[in-house]
Amino acid sequence: MDSSERSLGKIDPFQTDLNIDIDSLSVTGHVVFAGRDGQVKVQTGGDVAQHTNQTVTxxxxxxxxxxxxxxxxxxxxxxxxxxxxxxxxxxxxxxxxxxxxxxxxxxxxxxxxxxxxxxxxxxxxxxxxxxxxxxxxxxxxxxxxxxxxxxxxxxxxxxxxxxxxxxxxxxx
Structure with a gap:
């Protein structure tokens, strides 16, 4: 796929999973990541409390x-x-x-x-x-x-x- 196709928003249907490395992320509320359910709470002053619940099927x-x-x-x-x-x-x-x-x-x-x-x-x-x-x-x-x-x-x-x-x- 060339850059013109990417800029037009065309997506390759056979594209594999997308992996993104993020240096920092700002999130609050209910989040699901890595197959785990979690709550991310941010208090005033930037303190972060993370609570995750691991689940199995x-x-x-x-x-x-x-x-x-x-x-x-x-x-x-x-x-x-x-x-x-x-x-x-x-x-x-x-x-x-x-x-x-x-x-x-x-x-x-x-x-x-x-x-x-x-x-x-x-x-x-x-x-x-x-x-x-x-x-x-x-x-x-x-x-x-x-x-x-x-x-x-x-x-x-x-x-x-x-x-x-x-x-x-x-x-x-």
Whole structure:
């Protein structure tokens, strides 16, 4: 593109990302930069306070690292329950662990989860023992898990509503 095209405002549609180095910038209000959400406040006298909130995307939902850590901790609690549950035969323990790994993979993907795979594995976790059911219900009662299920579609929403009441619906 020559200088006459640039001066006429013609833009190359195949142009790659634009990087600009700025020595100083004057901004106030809500700002999003480098994938992080932030507030920039400027007080009289030029003092600058910067507050940023890092976000991550899991299950197609934007959240904070702290909420993600809480969800992962609940998943680890379910895993510990499976390993401690001595009433479960080895084959059932292996199946429960596989179901938990499937649930974890669906919940922690950056994309929207597959509702059929997620709900099948989640329902399976609820059938092994009372202790495992309680641990799984605690996981599915997490606000982040509810948001991920809501993003997955109506079937997942109905499942979440049923387990949030801590009583399965007739169709589960």
């Amino acid at each position: 899991v299950g197609g939902v934007e959240t904070t690292p702290q909420e993600l850590d809480m969800m992962i901790q609940c998943i680890r609690d379910v895993e510990r329950t499976i390993n401690k549950e001595r009433q479960l035969p080895a084959e059932s323990r292996e199946t429960a662990m596989h179901d938990l790994q499937t649930v974890e993979a669906q919940l922690t993907t950056s994309k929207r989860p597959n509702p059929r795979i997620l709900i099948r594995a989640a329902k399976s976790l609820l059938r092994f023992s009372p202790a495992l059911t309680a641990a799984a219900l605690t996981l599915f009662d997490q606000p982040l898990v509810g948001a991920i299920l809501a993003s997955a579609g109506e079937v997942a929403i109905n499942f979440h509503e049923a387990i949030s009441r801590h009583r399965p619906s007739k169709k589960i």
